[in-house]
Amino acid sequence: MVLIVFFAYVLIRCFFIEPNSLVIKKYEIEDNSLQGIRVAFLSDFHLKRREYKKLDKIVNMTNAQNPNVVLLGGDFARGHNIKDTMNPVITAQKLSLINAPTYAVLGENDWWTDGELIAQSLKDSGIRVLDNSAIRIVLKNRYVDIIGLADLTTQQPQISKAFRKTMQPRLVITHNPDIYFDIVNDVNLIFAGHTHGGQFIIPFAKPVYVPSKYGSEFASGVIKKSTNKMVVSRGIGTTGFPVRLNCKPEIVIIDFVKVGSVKYNVKKKRR
Numbered sequence: 001m002v003l004i005v006f007f008a009y010v011l012i013r014c015f016f017i018e019p020n021s022l023v024i025k026k027y028e029i030e031d032n033s034l035q036g037i038r039v040a041f042l043s044d045f046h047l048k049r050r051e052y053k054k055l056d057k058i059v060n061m062t063n064a065q066n067p068n069v070v071l072l073g074g075d076f077a078r079g080h081n082i083k084d085t086m087n088p089v090i091t092a093q094k095l096s097l098i099n100a101p102t103y104a105v106l107g108e109n110d111w112w113t114d115g116e117l118i119a120q121s122l123k124d125s126g127i128r129v130l131d132n133s134a135i136r137i138v139l140k141n142r143y144v145d146i147i148g149l150a151d152l153t154t155q156q157p158q159i160s161k162a163f164r165k166t167m168q169p170r171l172v173i174t175h176n177p178d179i180y181f182d183i184v185n186d187v188n189l190i191f192a193g194h195t196h197g198g199q200f201i202i203p204f205a206k207p208v209y210v211p212s213k214y215g216s217e218f219a220s221g222v223i224k225k226s227t228n229k230m231v232v233s234r235g236i237g238t239t240g241f242p243v244r245l246n247c248k249p250e251i252v253i254i255d256f257v258k259v260g261s262v263k264y265n266v267k268k269k270r271r
Helices: 002-020 052-064 088-095 108-124 159-163 177-182
Strands: 023-030 038-042 069-072 102-104 133-139 142-148 170-174 189-192 221-224 229-232 250-257
Touching (some): 023 229, 038 052, 038 189, 069 142, 069 170, 102 142, 142 159, 177 189, 177 229
Parallel strands (some): 038 069, 069 102, 142 170, 170 189, 189 229
Antiparallel strands (some): 038 250, 133 142, 221 229
16 A cells, blocks of 8 residues: 555656756856856757646746846757647747847757748747857856757757857857766856756666667756856756656756856766
8 A cells, every 4th residue: 555655656756746846056156257147057948839827937937037138059959740749939928028138049849840931930929940050149247158059969060160259258059968078168057958967867876778879968957068167057857758757847047156156066078
């Protein structure tokens, strides 16, 4: 009887509680050139057809953090069939209610569904889609280059093209973190999603599966294995089995602070 109750609790937690327990995950990154700037990073929405209230909650939670800029890491679509995902026009319109300049890249699910429609819907709602391109913006009276790379799975990331005529400080958005070692230019921070943090983590163990050739090393968190730092989000939605265990969905908030003011853990293991 006890085992039945336990397994019932685990199933309820995996399928219903954790997938709907969206949290704010904050990191402080030391960087004098970006000191005082707050960035919100949202990735891997995987929105179902009628998850309007969920998206409203995401927008409201993001606005409550008062970010200076918002970066979107792709996979707005649920999966391969556009009939299974939220109307891209509605998705874009709701995301346009974020009260900060917003820039995006697309993920593999977006392209499998209808990448051109999703990109155009975002553009029509005032959200700039960076496809192997960059934009220079002003944040707190400082120029910052935002660089977006095409999806690694379905498209062709062109790093040299995207970085052309850019300068530091640079913030890079890429859906898939596996391109990390190919970015040889100095950047201030890379933002990636795709992994969902592994989505299912047994206590005291590594994630059961991480869709990265680097495995659990690139599951989530702040990573520094070269001169560049990268933050990988656990994402907002789910893919494959609609479950999460010990891996709550998250909106990532980055606060850039003065060098020497904080200490944070980074994964430093070699490739």
